[in-house]
Amino acid sequence: PxxxxxxxxxxxxxxxxxxxxxxxxxxxxxxxxxxxxxxxxxxxxxxxxxxxxxxxxxxxxxxxxxxxxxxxxxxxxxxxxxxxxxxxxxxxxxxxxxxxxxxxxxxxxxxxxxxxxxxxxxxxxxxxxxxxxxxxxxxxxxxxxxxxxxxxxxxxxxxxxxxxxxxxxxxxLPETEWRSGFAEVVKHGFIKDTAFLEWLEKKVMSFSDIPSDILNEMLRRSIAVKAEIVQEDEKENGVRAFLNYGHTLGHALESELGYGKLTHGEAVAIGMAFAHKLSERVFHTTLPTKTHEIYMTKLGYQLSIPEGISAASLLQRMKLDKKAEHNRIRFVLLEEMGKPVLLPVEEQVVLDLLVSEGVNA
Ligand code: NAD
Ligand code: ZN
Structure with missing residues (x-):
């Protein structure tokens, strides 16, 4: 196998x-x-x-x-x-x-x-x-x-x-379905295998012509990350939560827009770009945010938060998330590349970033 x-x-x-x-x-x-x-x-x-x-x-x-x-x-x-x-x-x-x-x-x-x-x-x-x-x-x-x-x-x-x-x-598979699934591939790179992420950025430039050997290797490495996390979680509870990278805002966007407007992965891609920037603010660090955005945009992802959504309604959705506490929203953030942490973030910090991303308060 x-x-x-x-x-x-x-x-x-x-x-x-x-x-x-x-x-x-x-x-x-x-x-x-x-x-x-x-x-x-x-x-x-x-x-x-x-x-x-x-x-x-x-x-x-x-x-x-x-x-x-x-x-x-x-x-x-x-x-x-x-x-x-x-x-x-x-x-x-x-x-x-x-x-x-x-x-x-x-x-x-x-x-x-x-x-x-x-x-x-x-x-x-x-x-x-x-x-x-x-x-x-x-x-x-x-x-x-x-x-x-x-x-x-x-x-x-x-x-x-x-x-x-x-x-x-x-x-x-239609292009949008490739995009949906590929966001989870990228996610696995971010949370556990930075070398894989770099490999992807070199080898996968479009979805229409990925050579079979590259495609198979991509699937194998991405599944390997998922499997490692799931297996670790059986010993050390909570690691599985890292799979939710990009999903706090992603889920809020999916339910705010109505399921089907964005595919799951397209919503997660927006969520990851946001979690990236939030990580930079919370940990006072720099991540290769720009490089990543350019790469994803080339693959057809739209990474900005769709217009017509208010920051207040997104916050409300994120607080409904089962991982929220009073006035704080639990996010998976990157302390550095490949090093996720689950952290409650002050609502105000999230709101400030949403607004600076151009979302109406
Ligand atoms: P899907 O199963 O709806 O498939 C997407 C579309 O692609 C469908 O229209 C389908 O008919 C079509 N399709 C499938 N294979 C095709 C092929 N080879 N060629 C052409 N068309 C094809 O969607 P999905 O994105 O695969 O899965 C989404 C579901 O996965 C959600 O319900 C989500 O909750 C669930 N999910 C589960 C887990 C888990 O851990 N169990 C994790 C992530 C997501
Ligand atoms: Zn997902």
Missing amino acids: SLTIASEKNSYPVFIQGGLRHECFSYIREALQKSVSSYMIMIDENVADLYLADLLASFPENIQPTVTKIASGEGSKSIEKFSQLLTEALEVPLDRQSVIIAVGGGVTGDLAGYVAASYMRGIRFIQMPTTLLAHDSSVGGKTGINHPLGKNLIGAFHAPSAVLYDSDMLRT
């Missing part, structure tokens, strides 16, 4: 390889130790149009999986869809030896993973991420759905048995 990830109970392999989908059955067989009674593929509908035939062709004729499609979009991470998938699984029926294969982006992985976590108190599942963002979501064991009262409020920790990443499938 490209990587092996330790989780609480056991470890699981991550395979990253262009064209892997054509051999996905042999990868699955290799990854699953215990015997399997049946397979069920839960696949994003757009991904199904493009790749389902390839996946099915890799399975032997007498071991064909059941297939169910998931409508594209965040709306599928609902209690209704979750319930419907459980019903379908019961109708097949899947049993304790069955395996669910989640094929799609973070929406499909979170949803199908949660079905696997819940069905008969938990059956095995395989993650086949097909978006760049899903390099992040497919590792770490978090699965779940949304509630009308908030995003990702219902869920479970359930690690996959394997992650199978066919990097060729990313070639059909």
